[in-house]
Every structure is written in C-alpha cells, then in structure tokens.
Amino acid sequence: MRILIVGAGGTGGYFGGRLAEVGRDVTFLVRPERMKKLQSIGLSIHSPFGDAHIETPRLVTTDVLRSKFDLIILSCKAYDLSEAIRGFETAVGPDTTILPLLNGIAHLEILEEKFGPDRVVGGMCFISTALTIDGTIAHINDTHNLRFGERSGETTQRTEKIAESLANAGYDLTLSSKIMQDMWDKWLFITATAGMTCLMRSTVGDYVAAGAAPLALQLLDECTATARAEGFPPGADALGHIRRTITEAGSTLTTSMSRDIERNAPIESKQIVGDMLERAQQIISTPMLTTIYAHLKSYEARRERDSACRR
Structure with missing residues (x-):
C-alpha cells in the first residue's frame, strides 16, 4: 500500500x-x-x-x-x-x-x-x-x-x-x-483540558490549587451535554478518566494549545472550542465554553494585530 x-x-x-x-x-x-x-x-x-x-x-x-x-x-x-x-x-x-x-x-x-x-x-x-x-x-x-x-x-x-x-x-x-464515539470522547477530553489550561494559563495542578476544579467540572458538564445531544454520550470509563484528569491535585499536565499560546503560535480555537460552543448553545447555557472561547479569540485578535503592525 x-x-x-x-x-x-x-x-x-x-x-x-x-x-x-x-x-x-x-x-x-x-x-x-x-x-x-x-x-x-x-x-x-x-x-x-x-x-x-x-x-x-x-x-x-x-x-x-x-x-x-x-x-x-x-x-x-x-x-x-x-x-x-x-x-x-x-x-x-x-x-x-x-x-x-x-x-x-x-x-x-x-x-x-x-x-x-x-x-x-x-x-x-x-x-x-x-x-x-x-x-x-x-x-x-x-x-x-x-x-x-x-x-x-x-x-x-x-x-x-x-x-x-x-x-x-x-x-x-x-x-x-466505534470510531465516531472515540473521536467525540477525545474531543471532550481536549476541550476540557485545553480549555482550562488556556483559560487559567497554568497546569492542571496549579488551577486545582487555586480552587478552580469546580469550573473544570462545569466545563465538562457543558461538553458532556452536547455530546449526548449529538448522539455520542461518553461512557462511564471515559467520563471518569476526564474528570480525574481535570481535577487531579499536583498534576503537571498542560496541553499543546496552552504551549502554543505561550510561544505566540496559531491555535485550533475554532475547531476545538468554537465548534463545541456552537453545538452546545443550541441546547444549554454555556458560561464556561463562552468565556473560554472569548479568551482564545482575544488571544488571536492580539496576535493578528501584532502581526499587522510588523508588516
């Protein structure tokens, strides 16, 4: 082949x-x-x-x-x-x-x-x-x-x-x-981890130490409701794994999106958070997804402005 x-x-x-x-x-x-x-x-x-x-x-x-x-x-x-x-x-x-x-x-x-x-x-x-x-x-x-x-x-x-x-x-x-379920499960994982580490500009352990674990769970709830509405509810094992990951005290986990922000690189804001938000808004209130997407879009706007100034 x-x-x-x-x-x-x-x-x-x-x-x-x-x-x-x-x-x-x-x-x-x-x-x-x-x-x-x-x-x-x-x-x-x-x-x-x-x-x-x-x-x-x-x-x-x-x-x-x-x-x-x-x-x-x-x-x-x-x-x-x-x-x-x-x-x-x-x-x-x-x-x-x-x-x-x-x-x-x-x-x-x-x-x-x-x-x-x-x-x-x-x-x-x-x-x-x-x-x-x-x-x-x-x-x-x-x-x-x-x-x-x-x-x-x-x-x-x-x-x-x-x-x-x-x-x-x-x-x-x-x-x-069940590849579509696999893809949705990964999408939930990435949206929850990248969303929080980018919003808080920290590792998982750092935002947990700051008392933000309930915000991470609220974000996951918004994503989970969206997946259910789309016909791809995460199983108990997948959901449990994401919950443990985003609330683990002392975790040094960060994400590629947060590292991209740190080095002023392009990010997949629309494809990861924006698309999830658009689907979620049709069924539920989305305070966490809305806040995180606004944060990411603000970063992109600043990056575009700085790039224009250099041209």
Missing part, C-alpha cells in the same frame, strides 16, 4: 517515521523548508519506546506531487486543513482513502464536501510530541495510539487492508468499530 503522510511534524513524522522504519511504502508531503531540514539530517525520533532515525525519508512537495496514493494520512493542524487539501488533492485517485488525525470533527464535513463521504474514514491518535530546535521529533509522553475505522462502525475490506499496512510498526494500532 502506497501511503502519503501529509506533514512530517510531531504527529505525522512520528507515525510515518515508525512506518518507514519497518519498511512500509511511505512518502511525506512537506513544505520546502521542512524538506531541506529532512534532506540534511534525516528524520529522527526520540521516544521512551525507542529512538529511530530514517537517513533518507521519501519526501515530496506540493509543486511536484503527481502520483496517486492508496492511503493519505492527514496529520496537519485543523487550521491548516484548507491549505493541506490544496496540497494533496492531486494525489487522490479513484481508490484513495483519506484518514484524518485532526482534532474535533468539523474536518469530516469539509473533507466529505471536497472528496465525497465514501473516501473518508474516521481517525484519531493519542500522542504528545514536539519538534526540537534541531528538528528531532521528541515523544514526550508514554502513549502512542492510532485509531481508525469506518464511521458506520462496519469492518470492511479496505479498513482491514489499511490495518494490515499500519500494524506492527512500533506503536499501538486499533481498528475501531
């Missing part, structure tokens, strides 16, 4: 690098500056599960992408989806399957509208990574799980083939019969 990984940053570089390490047919679609770096030093992974180095990863840029691929894995940030689509659309052939690993669920409708619903399967991953100054992919937690499946819940010939191509590559792979 010919696999195109859209992006070779933390997520795409990790899972794609693991696949390349065991000899799978993997090509990375990258920007020119990332290509230069990877051509110079190769693709390196530093992980508690073992380091890896791909001396000469197979790379391509949008301007020369002509081949068709069997599987396209999207690992870009949600705010880069439109640019990513323009970049990889020439690689979509009559039998191509698109597997997005983006946060939230809004991207599914965008991909369906562009390529048709039959091309798009559900997908998600749990991993925390960062690019170091020298371009190494640093795996900074002890989880590296990739889940995917037909959104209908069926197990089909194509998902079995995809699973065969992605399996036994040094990370945890799950062919899920």
